[in-house]
């Protein structure tokens with residue numbers, strides 16, 4: 658089966674080439690230094706003070722969510738490794754010129770800026786225990802990440818499409834909160850990251866859409882396997898060395914704050930199926946029809962469960978990221 662999928666993926670290369678064109682040349686991209694105070698220029702001290710003043714307006718809950726988002730971005734080496742485990746996408750030499758390899762490298766190059774700018778903001782804010790944040794990133798990279806695609810490029814593509822949307826929403830929603838509480842610099846940073854994520858999401862989804870057209874049975878099977886259970890989050894193995902359930906605690910704060918909630922998760926799934934045109938697809942071959950129905954049912958199940966979910970405020974949890982304060 659994998660052999661068949663690999664050959665279909667090779668046929669998908671024109672789609673990947675089209676997706677590649679949506680990635681920006683480095684000269685046209687924003688860079689973290691443009692969004693942070695520039696040392697050595699006139700007035701840099703005032704810029705740092707300004708940043709610290711706005712960061713002073715962020716609540717502890719917002720800081721936790723910001724750190725969790727940045728930590729997730731900082732585990733980028735794990736995500737590149739994941740792409741390179743997917744058959745057909747593998748960059749064997751590190752400079753392969755097939756479209757998947759070019760995509761993996763160019764995508765990584767764009768993504769790197771997210772962790773960099775986030776970490777820069779955290780450093781200058783003076784509001785977090787940076788050592789604890791850095792320890793968390795190191796733990797996360799050591800613990801690793803399994804997107805459960807098992808090296809199957811179809812499932813890897815389905816996962817990436819879903820996950821880019823998730824990160825996009827997490828940044829949009831945090832950015833909105835930053836804007837509301839009077840932190841325009843963070844608001845801008847979040848908006849720019851979210852715009853990158855949106856571009857990446859569109860690219861992955863466009864390839865996925867072509868894959869559904871090229872091999873509906875295989876694509877639907879992969880979508881069902883990836884999306885019908887709970888989709889694993891990329892930073893789920895994070896720990897600061899103290900809290901073994903740090904990801905769960907971070908996600909709970911996000912849920913409370915309205916940053917990537919269960920309802921967002923359900924909506925993400927519904928929207929992806931909609932964008933792929935699955936609800937209206939007729940004449941699907943073989944088992945694809947029942948797989949499509951299972952996916953739509955799963956989306957509906959999550960939507961209903963999210964509606965019923967009442968966010969109980971659990972016991973406040975101490976986060977080492979913010980000096981052990983409880984949130």
Ligand SMILES: [Fe+2]
Pocket residue numbers: 730768771824850854
């Ligand atoms: Fe990112």
Ligand SMILES: [Fe+2]
Pocket residue numbers: 768821824854857
């Ligand atoms: Fe991303």
